[in-house]
Amino acid sequence: MKKVLHLVIALPLASMTWAWGQAVPPLERKVSISFEGEGTGLALKKLSQAGGFTFSYSPSIFDGHQAVGGAYKEKPVREILNGVFGESINAKGKGNYIILTRAAAPTKKEMAKNTVTVSGYVTNGATGGKMEDVSVYNKASLAATITDQFGFFTITLDNPGQDEGLRFSKLNFLDTMVGLRPGNKFINMVMYPEPIAIAPQPAGDAPEGDPSPVNIGPPAGRPLPGPTRKRTFRDFLQRKVFSKNIFSRKKGDVNVKNIKEPIYRDFQATFVPFVGTNHKLSGNVVNRYSLNVLGGYAKGTTRAEFGGLFNIDRSDVSYAQFAGLFNTVGGQATGVQFAGLGNLTRKKVAAVQFAGLFNANLDSVKGAQVAGLFNVNGRASQGAQAAGLFNIQPSYYKGVQVAGLLNVATHHMRGTQVAGLVNFAHHIHGGQVGLINYADSIRGVPLGLMSIVSRGYHKIEVSSDEIFYINVAFRTGIRQFYNILQAGLKPESLDGPSPPLAPGQGNIWAFGYGVGTAPKIAGWLFLNFDITANQVNQGSFTRSISLLNKLYMGLDFQVARRFSITAGATLNAYLSDPSYSENPKLFTDFFPRIIGREGFRNGNELKMWWGAKVGVRFL
Numbered sequence: 001m002k003k004v005l006h007l008v009i010a011l012p013l014a015s016m017t018w019a020w021g022q023a024v025p026p027l028e029r030k031v032s033i034s035f036e037g038e039g040t041g042l043a044l045k046k047l048s049q050a051g052g053f054t055f056s057y058s059p060s061i062f063d064g065h066q067a068v069g070g071a072y073k074e075k076p077v078r079e080i081l082n083g084v085f086g087e088s089i090n091a092k093g094k095g096n097y098i099i100l101t102r103a104a105a106p107t108k109k110e111m112a113k114n115t116v117t118v119s120g121y122v123t124n125g126a127t128g129g130k131m132e133d134v135s136v137y138n139k140a141s142l143a144a145t146i147t148d149q150f151g152f153f154t155i156t157l158d159n160p161g162q163d164e165g166l167r168f169s170k171l172n173f174l175d176t177m178v179g180l181r182p183g184n185k186f187i188n189m190v191m192y193p194e195p196i197a198i199a200p201q202p203a204g205d206a207p208e209g210d211p212s213p214v215n216i217g218p219p220a221g222r223p224l225p226g227p228t229r230k231r232t233f234r235d236f237l238q239r240k241v242f243s244k245n246i247f248s249r250k251k252g253d254v255n256v257k258n259i260k261e262p263i264y265r266d267f268q269a270t271f272v273p274f275v276g277t278n279h280k281l282s283g284n285v286v287n288r289y290s291l292n293v294l295g296g297y298a299k300g301t302t303r304a305e306f307g308g309l310f311n312i313d314r315s316d317v318s319y320a321q322f323a324g325l326f327n328t329v330g331g332q333a334t335g336v337q338f339a340g341l342g343n344l345t346r347k348k349v350a351a352v353q354f355a356g357l358f359n360a361n362l363d364s365v366k367g368a369q370v371a372g373l374f375n376v377n378g379r380a381s382q383g384a385q386a387a388g389l390f391n392i393q394p395s396y397y398k399g400v401q402v403a404g405l406l407n408v409a410t411h412h413m414r415g416t417q418v419a420g421l422v423n424f425a426h427h428i429h430g431g432q433v434g435l436i437n438y439a440d441s442i443r444g445v446p447l448g449l450m451s452i453v454s455r456g457y458h459k460i461e462v463s464s465d466e467i468f469y470i471n472v473a474f475r476t477g478i479r480q481f482y483n484i485l486q487a488g489l490k491p492e493s494l495d496g497p498s499p500p501l502a503p504g505q506g507n508i509w510a511f512g513y514g515v516g517t518a519p520k521i522a523g524w525l526f527l528n529f530d531i532t533a534n535q536v537n538q539g540s541f542t543r544s545i546s547l548l549n550k551l552y553m554g555l556d557f558q559v560a561r562r563f564s565i566t567a568g569a570t571l572n573a574y575l576s577d578p579s580y581s582e583n584p585k586l587f588t589d590f591f592p593r594i595i596g597r598e599g600f601r602n603g604n605e606l607k608m609w610w611g612a613k614v615g616v617r618f619l
Helices: 002-023 040-051 077-085 108-112 233-242 251-258 279-284
Strands: 030-039 054-056 067-076 089-094 097-102 116-124 135-137 144-146 152-157 166-169 176-178 186-191 263-272 285-292 295-298 300-307 310-313 317-323 326-329 333-339 342-345 349-355 358-361 366-371 374-377 381-387 390-393 397-403 406-419 422-433 436-447 450-453 457-465 470-478 481-490 508-517 520-522 525-538 546-560 563-576 594-599 605-618
Touching (some): 030 040, 030 077, 040 054, 077 097, 135 152, 135 251, 144 251, 166 186, 251 279, 263 279, 285 310, 310 317, 317 326, 342 349, 358 366, 366 374, 381 390, 436 481, 450 470, 457 481, 481 525, 508 546, 525 563, 546 605
Parallel strands (some): 054 097, 263 285, 285 300, 295 310, 300 317, 317 333, 326 342, 349 366, 358 374, 381 397, 390 406, 397 406, 436 450
Antiparallel strands (some): 030 067, 116 152, 166 176, 285 295, 295 300, 300 310, 457 470, 457 605, 470 481, 525 546
């Protein structure tokens, strides 16, 4: 019974082992074997039996009786064949066959270019296992490859240079280089992990045998929760754009991760990334000049870069960058950038940026930005921004923002904002010019249809004058310059048959807009200069010009912190069309003295008189 049970267990295991062995290409199957002077033909038969595959070759390519010696323990078949034949025979795997052919003599072209093909394995010196995705490259020729899942590589070099040799790089491993010597075309390279730096622990005063207390916390994979913060536009760009590598599935991306030191070249010509003079090492090369037919990919540029569609640089760029669509810079940008669509920069910018759509930068900018749609910067910047739609500055900004719709500076700004619609700033030391202006505080003057300053001037006014017995106005802005929104109402008659203030009974009403200033005379006394314009209506809306303009000068007595009394004189100018039969009747209870009357060619008439206003203010 036990034998049956052992057989039941052993058969599946043997089957799995055989299946795995068949899945490994015959050249990569590890074999332990020794040769003790037998002929080459017999040695190959012995090797094929040990590896479970079949050789295919012509007997004329080698001497089958030549004695073979050597012992190999857990070595790939490819390495054993190299030990047997050296460079005289080429081996190629196909299915479960290994095809052997005589190595071809170098061509004249290969001899002229000093072409060398090198292959071999890379082994982890700490574990003994073969290493996958190791960058193997030569700086002189810029030829590069990476090891496969079995640690094997093959690379062809043109004019490799005696001093450069072949370099091996892997993330978290020490870089290694081997010289290229004649006859040294198969290399077994051993790489070692980088030493882990451990910070020295200060000597404690605890007595021997009394260990320091151990902090108990969550597992390393679960960090303690910290205070959350708002995600900013800078976080968005970092997460969605610069943390992604659009070539993450390309071999060039492996080289970018592995190779630590940059390679410098005077010139690069590229059709698309990795198809050009820098080959698979494009992402590791810093070029002086770069010409990219469609698009280019490089570590950096030190002089100028031209791209038909795009330029992508992992690190710094200077001094000029031109692209039909976009420029993406992972480091700093210095000089000037032109893009048909947009410029994206991860670190500091000291440049002038021009883009058909946008300029977006994670770090600070010192210079000018011009975009068809928008400009956005992640950190404190200075210069000038001009955009067709909006400018957004989530940190300190010094300079000028000009936008067709919107300017935003969420922190301190020192300069001027000019927008077709809205200006928004937290604290601004300068000016705002726009339809609507908002600031938490301002040292300067906001000019616009409506300006709101949180720590500025806000007043609700209830007043009476010689025409409108009830006026309500809202004043907002700063004392140096504020906006006025107001409305007024006058009953048809104080002694008329209908109740006062009854709507639809011919009451006269008005609405309007104005601006003013309130210079300080004393701690409790202010002087007011206001200019307002109101459309006067009777009953429903008057469908003719009926414009009452007022110039007001008065005093504002601050009785309490949020309460004041105001009184002053007005110079009134009423513009109307006398031929219109439904003009409001302004003077029903009081008839001021008309000090001026002027007619115009279009039939309109202007009447002027002196008046007065008294009221109270809140806030």
